[in-house]
Amino acid sequence: MVISKMNANFQSSWFGHPRGLFLLSGTELWECFSFYAMRAILILYLTDQTVNGGLGWTIQDALRLSAIYSALLCLTPVLGGWIADNYLGQRRSIIIGGILMAIGHFMLAVPNNMINLHVLQVFYVGLSFLIVGNGLFRPNIFTMVGALYREGDTRLDGAFTIFYMGINIGALLSGVIAGTASTYYNWKAGFLCAGIGMLISLFTQLLFANRYLGNIGIEPVAKKQRRTSDSNRKQPLTLIERDRLKAMVIMGLFVVIFWAGFNQADGLMNIYSQQHTDRMIGAFEVPAAWFQSLNPMFVIILAPLFAMLWRYLGDNEPSSPIKSAMGMLFLAVGFICMIGAVMQQDSDISVKASMWWLVAAYFFHTLGELCLSPIGLSLITKLAPLRLLSVTMGAWFSSSAIANYIAGFIGSHVDDAGPLTIFGGIAITAVIAGILFVMCSSTLVEWMHGAEKKAVRTQVKTDVQILSVVP
CATH class of the missing domain: 1.20.1250.20 (MFS general substrate transporter like domains)
Structure with missing residues (x-):
């Protein structure tokens, strides 16, 4: 039964x-x-x-x-x-x-x-x-x-x-x-x-x-959804809906930059931990794959702290664009740590970098994730017109696919450019993106037409919950 x-x-x-x-x-x-x-x-x-x-x-x-x-x-x-x-x-x-x-x-x-x-x-x-x-x-x-x-x-x-x-x-x-x-x-x-x-x-x-x-x-x-969407599709987009879609597109472009850097974790950074990192603790060698557990461990530890922080800030909680800018800057700090690892090796490839550089990099990347990642699905639910929700969600997933491909493409040039150039380039790009986010944040919030203000109290609860699972 x-x-x-x-x-x-x-x-x-x-x-x-x-x-x-x-x-x-x-x-x-x-x-x-x-x-x-x-x-x-x-x-x-x-x-x-x-x-x-x-x-x-x-x-x-x-x-x-x-x-x-x-x-x-x-x-x-x-x-x-x-x-x-x-x-x-x-x-x-x-x-x-x-x-x-x-x-x-x-x-x-x-x-x-x-x-x-x-x-x-x-x-x-x-x-x-x-x-x-x-x-x-x-x-x-x-x-x-x-x-x-x-x-x-x-x-x-x-x-x-x-x-x-x-x-x-x-x-x-x-x-x-x-x-x-x-x-x-x-x-x-x-x-x-x-x-x-x-x-x-x-x-x-x-x-x-x-x-x-x-x-x-x-x-x-689908039948019920199709009946609803068929009647709604006949309605043209309003000025507010067009502005909100513009805000989503602009923020989506920046988010692609973040994930293209963040997703080096299972690619170039994974290889770096295997080949160029001193993973010895006494007589025990830490398996390179263990570093992939650092991000979820930091999420479990830090997510409740972020939830309390946003709740403490209340009406002073940063807007979605400012949070995204913070995420970009944390991503840059993480790759500055990777630059430190490369510089520790200097010109002698027989010298291996300390594993603590990677631990620090994953820590700062997780801070960036907790600032930026919740924006994804919550932004769509706040801004997308109901009749275009499925299409918009699909487009957001597609942007993650683009970010993953770019991440692999960038990492694949490490033999030609060298890890210092790759890590440094990502750090510089993230800083520039963060600055641009701050510069255009007022315009983006204006295009949202009050969606940020209406959702601020709910967002305190949901910011650390809607983490992307599309790596």
Whole structure:
């Protein structure tokens, strides 16, 4: 018997929230574990020597592939959300996507000696399964969280806090567990860990969804949306709506710059930690993949502090453009730390940089993320016309795909330009972008036509909750 939405939401709860929230959080925790495990070890696997089980690619080729892979991970959720809305429903999309992702991970985990000359073919097919599965899984797990609550339910802000805490816990565990398995066993063991994490996510959803989610996410919702949007599309955009769209476009361009720098974490900075960083603590060598757990760890620690800061500032809370400028400047400081690491090596490549340069870089990058990242989805919900909400959301995801591709393209030129030029160039670009953000902040706020002022009290609660999960 299918449990009604009301029964699923309001008759059984933990800590004042529907039990379905904790089911979705647990499902996403393990999906993020598998997702960030790939982020932690993919580049290292590609560039490692074949005698160590890697593919022996050049840094340039590895970063180019990583750029394409990351960009497709950001683009396919747009299509996956459309398929769920029109044909499969969210629950079926999550199950099918989870199955495809698990298959992809296990294909990557097949030992090279078992497939001999077909290593690359199996590798590419495995990545393809991950890309398609991610497109079906990721957008729909997020929308189901909102479906647990009635419109106007004040618990929704706290719900997203719990949900995103699960995301960061999964990301934190992935670098440690998959990185350790890759370092002390082999790369295939790391991919196997990612596949096991995806299976846990999948079985969690299969075992408890009917019990805790009721009929949420079963039926496609496109018919109702289509009726509404068809009537609304006939209405021309108002002057206020056009101004708000202009504000979103301008801020979106700046956000691409931020993520193009931030996403060096799993690319160039990941390689730098492997090849040019002194990772020894006494007799113990810290696995390079562990550095990928620094960002989620800092998010878990700092997000509540940011929430308290915005609440303390009250009406003096910075506007979205000023927060974005702060994020840019923190990004620049992080890359100044990376410049320090390169300068410590000087001209002697046999000298390795202190790992604390990287720790500091990830710390400042996380500060920038917490200032800028919440603007994404919240900006769309505040500014986009309702009849264009889906299109605008898709465009925002596409901008993340562009940022991921640019990140890989920039990093791939490290052999030609050198790390000092790359890190320095990103730092300078971030500073310039931050200054421009400040200069045009008044105009952007004016184009928002009061959306910032109306949303300021709600934004205090939501700023650290809506963190981007499109790397």
